[in-house]
Amino acid sequence: DADVTQTPRNRITKTGKRIMLECSQTKGHDRMYWYRQDPGLGLRLIYYSFDVKDINKGEISDGYSVSRQAQAKFSLSLESAIPNQTALYFCATSDRGRGYTFGSGTRLTVV
Amino acid sequence: AQSVTQLDSQVPVFEEAPVELRCNYSSSVSVYLFWYVQYPNQGLQLLLKYLSGSTLVKSINGFEAEFNKSQTSFHLRKPSVHISDTAEYFCAVSEGGGSQGNLIFGKGTKLSVKP
Numbered sequence: 394d395a396d397v398t399q400t401p402r403n404r405i406t407k408t409g410k411r412i413m414l415e416c417s418q419t420k421g422h423d424r425m426y427w428y429r430q431d432p433g434l435g436l437r438l439i440y441y442s443f444d445v446k447d448i449n450k451g452e453i454s455d456g457y458s459v460s461r462q463a464q465a466k467f468s469l470s471l472e473s474a475i476p477n478q479t480a481l482y483f484c485a486t487s488d489r490g491r492g493y494t495f496g497s498g499t500r501l502t503v504v
Numbered sequence: 505a506q507s508v509t510q511l512d513s514q515v516p517v518f519e520e521a522p523v524e525l526r527c528n529y530s531s532s533v534s535v536y537l538f539w540y541v542q543y544p545n546q547g548l549q550l551l552l553k554y555l556s557g558s559t560l561v562k563s564i565n566g567f568e569a570e571f572n573k574s575q576t577s578f579h580l581r582k583p584s585v586h587i588s589d590t591a592e593y594f595c596a597v598s599e600g601g602g603s604q605g606n607l608i609f610g611k612g613t614k615l616s617v618k619p
Contacts, residue, residue, distance in 0.1 A: 426606065433513065435594060435611040436548075451606070483548065485607070490536060490598045491555055493607055497547040 396420050399484050399496035406474050406503055414469045414499050416484030422494075424487040425467040427451075427459060429480040430498075436483065442467055474503040506531045508597050510610035518618050519587055525580040525613045527569075527595035537578040538596040538607070539569055548594070554578065565589075590617045 397418045406412050418425065423444045428436040438451030440459040448459060456478060458470045471478055484496040511526040529535065539551040552563040559571040569580045578595060592612045599605025 428609075433611060435510075435609040436596075437609070438606055441606055487607070490605060490607075492553070493538070493550070493598075495540075495548045 395497065396494050397484055397486055397496040399482075399499050401499060402497065403500045404502070406501070408475055408503055410474050412471045412474055412501070414482055414484075414501070416467045416469070416496060418465050418467075418484075418486045418494070420486045420488070420494055421464075422486035422488055423464065424489070425461065426485040426487065426493075427457075427467070427469045428483045428485065429453070429478075430483060431480050439469065439482075471501075471503075474501075476503045479503050506535070506597050506599065506605070506608045508595050508608055508610035510595050510613050512613050513611065514614045514616065516616045516618060517585055520584050522583050523581065523585050523589075523615065525593050525595075525615065527578045527580065527610060529576050529578065529595075529597045531576075531597060531599070533599050533605075536598045537569075537571060538598075539563075539567070539578070539580050540594045540596060540609075542592045542594065542612075544591070551580075551593070585615070585617045587617050587619060589615060591615060 400415045426441045427439040430436045442461045460468050482499045487493045507530045509528045517523050537554040540548045541551045552561045554571045562568045567582045592614045594612050595610040598607045
């Protein structure tokens with residue numbers, strides 16, 4: 394099994410729908426992150442969590458929310474999806490900033 | 505706040521030619537530096553990283569990068585590229601010393617290796 398698992402791998406949803414992207418890890422890391430990737434913009438940080446009780450906004454948090462259900466689980470929600478949230482989403486974990494492990498990504502299309 | 509600049513969005517080269525992908529960063533504290541590679545339709549893979557010690561770091565597939573503190577750079581080089589090196593490469597920086605900093609990415613450089 395992968396160290397960082399994202400589900401679903403691909404998703405097409407309609408404008409206005411609520412959608413949740415899930416991430417689980419077996420690395421035992423406290424730190425978890427959600428990024429989105431857009432062509433030409435690299436990866437931008439949406440939310441991050443340094444432990445179960447610590448949630449922080451990243452660079453582009455508007456329109457997103459997160460939940461850290463356990464040390465190993467960190468989910469990202471789009472409360473009301475819009476087309477400009479179409480992107481590739483990555484979950485990652487970190488060993489105190491010395492190494493980052495990324496999931497395989499979730500390709501989300503909002504139509 | 506930290507930032508990363510990748511100076512070239514696209515780099516076309518011929519097979520077996522040398523290549524340099526440039527990366528500059530800004531930070532007021534010590535840093536950890538990373539290069540990631542993304543092959544078409546795949547996720548991110550760590551290529552190499554600098555945490556401390558020797559400023560020259562190498563990957564298993566022939567890439568190397570040198571941390572230059574005075575020039576705030578971490579350029580990626582390979583003396584002879586292969587078709588299979590065609591991918592997008594991302595430079596990233598985080599605060600060093602196990603701090604609360606996050607990983608900040610550049611916008612990426614697309615390396616296209618032609619036969």
